[in-house]
Amino acid sequence: MQHKNSGKEENSSNFLSAIHLLKPGIRIKRWVILWILGISLFSAGIGYFTNKIDIANSFNFLPWHTEGAILLFLGCAVIGASFLGLYKTISQLIVGNPTLGDIGDTLYTNLSREKGPDVVVIGGGTGMSVLLKGLKQHTDNLTAIIGVADDGGSSGRLRRELGVIPPGDFRNCIVAMSDEESLLPELFQYRFTEGEGLKGHSFGNLFIVAMSHVTDSFQSALSESSRVLAVRGKITPATTANLNLSARMKNGKMIKGESNITAEKGTVERLFINPPFAKAYGPSEESILKADVVIMGPGSLYTSILPNLMVPGIRDALLNTSALKIYVCNVATEIGETQHFSIEDHVEALIKHTDENILDYVIANNNIVDIGDRFMGSSVPISDQIIRGVLVEYADLLDVNHPVRHDSNKLTKSILKISNRWKH
Numbered sequence: 001m002q003h004k005n006s007g008k009e010e011n012s013s014n015f016l017s018a019i020h021l022l023k024p025g026i027r028i029k030r031w032v033i034l035w036i037l038g039i040s041l042f043s044a045g046i047g048y049f050t051n052k053i054d055i056a057n058s059f060n061f062l063p064w065h066t067e068g069a070i071l072l073f074l075g076c077a078v079i080g081a082s083f084l085g086l087y088k089t090i091s092q093l094i095v096g097n098p099t100l101g102d103i104g105d106t107l108y109t110n111l112s113r114e115k116g117p118d119v120v121v122i123g124g125g126t127g128m129s130v131l132l133k134g135l136k137q138h139t140d141n142l143t144a145i146i147g148v149a150d151d152g153g154s155s156g157r158l159r160r161e162l163g164v165i166p167p168g169d170f171r172n173c174i175v176a177m178s179d180e181e182s183l184l185p186e187l188f189q190y191r192f193t194e195g196e197g198l199k200g201h202s203f204g205n206l207f208i209v210a211m212s213h214v215t216d217s218f219q220s221a222l223s224e225s226s227r228v229l230a231v232r233g234k235i236t237p238a239t240t241a242n243l244n245l246s247a248r249m250k251n252g253k254m255i256k257g258e259s260n261i262t263a264e265k266g267t268v269e270r271l272f273i274n275p276p277f278a279k280a281y282g283p284s285e286e287s288i289l290k291a292d293v294v295i296m297g298p299g300s301l302y303t304s305i306l307p308n309l310m311v312p313g314i315r316d317a318l319l320n321t322s323a324l325k326i327y328v329c330n331v332a333t334e335i336g337e338t339q340h341f342s343i344e345d346h347v348e349a350l351i352k353h354t355d356e357n358i359l360d361y362v363i364a365n366n367n368i369v370d371i372g373d374r375f376m377g378s379s380v381p382i383s384d385q386i387i388r389g390v391l392v393e394y395a396d397l398l399d400v401n402h403p404v405r406h407d408s409n410k411l412t413k414s415i416l417k418i419s420n421r422w423k424h
Contacts, residue, residue, distance in 0.1 A: 035079060040075070042071070117419060121294075122145045133176050134411060147305075154205050239281055239313075245261060247261045247270065249268060261303060280314045325361070362391070393414060
């Protein structure tokens with residue numbers, strides 16, 4: 001990080017050096033290699049005619065002048081193709097960036113993201129989308145692992161009627177991680193307000209479900225949808241099992257169904273997943289094991305975060321990874337799930353349902369705003385940096401325009417700060 005500014009200045013003043021430093025992810029290096037190949041073919045062709053290289057008698061397939069002409073033609077064609085490919089690649093950076101300095105900055109940013117940390121985010125809902133919008137500005141090595149227990153709204157209807165994995169949280173993450181600047185992200189979020197059978201459904205949900213039927217795979221549908229919206233990173237389910245939630249409330253009542261748990265507006269004593277030994281999705285496990293940082297949350301504790309962590313394979317991957325494991329505590333409590341919870345209560349619930357070694361760090365907001373029943377309190381002094389053996393990082397994380405949400409940039413900055421400190 002210390003060399004960021006100096007590197008930026010070099011790339012801004014020297015366009016060619018920026019191209020040289022760029023990794024194949026932006027497809028420049030391949031065109032440079034193709035150009036070198038074209039020059040080599042063209043030079044060999046010239047050699048036939050100038051007799052400066054002794055290859056005229058090396059082949060007996062065609063007359064020497066014919067072979068030389070073919071090499072000259074191939075060399076020109078390859079050089080032309082390399083310039084065309086290079087132009088198409090660079091042109092997307094030039095649009096809206098008329099100055100050489102701006103182009104250099106764009107190239108530098110892309111290079112930085114290519115080399116960014118390998119980050120896995122686990123959860124679902126609006127909170128996760130907010131975080132992903134910030135993280136995608138700093139790394140291309142981003143994986144979102146999404147829960148599949150949603151049974152309400154459009155996702156619930158599609159799940160019940162078509163037997164598919166609920167697509168809603170996946171849709172939100174696709175849009176959050178998208179680099180697409182057209183109307184496509186807005187179209188994906190469009191929700192029908194009328195029409196028999198259509199009312200209440202979002203276009204993106206229907207698109208993902210239709211794609212899953214075309215490709216015969218929900219994960220292939222996610223990959224194709226991600227390609228359409230130029231998603232930076234990967235999106236995977238925690239499990240492909242037909243996962244359902246139930247909860248025992250503090251009054252002893254058993255509630256079945258994710259949406260019903262929240263609607264009960266009680267206090268959860270114990271959460272259960274069914275099937276209890278749901279098999280984790282393999283690529284999700286692998287992403288956790290090779291990650292540099294794993295982030296749990298923000299999001300609904302009992303219906304978005306814990307259902308993922310309670311999948312045995314996901315829990316075991318978290319216990320075996322060498323990654324830094326961070327829980328992002330919500331900036332506001334949630335009626336129906338965590339009303340009156342302190343930061344310590346959140347940590348206790350996570351450990352109770354998983355393992356005492358599930359976390360390394362907690363990030364918590366210290367910009368307390370009283371918004372009625374939904375402000376986040378703390379049962380420990382704000383200066384206390386440890387809860388149940390877990391380190392706590394306090395920071396102003398509040399979105400001033402939406403006091404119940406995190407500010408994407410503030411939260412990302414706090415995570416990167418902890419990550420850099422952890423590495424050293």
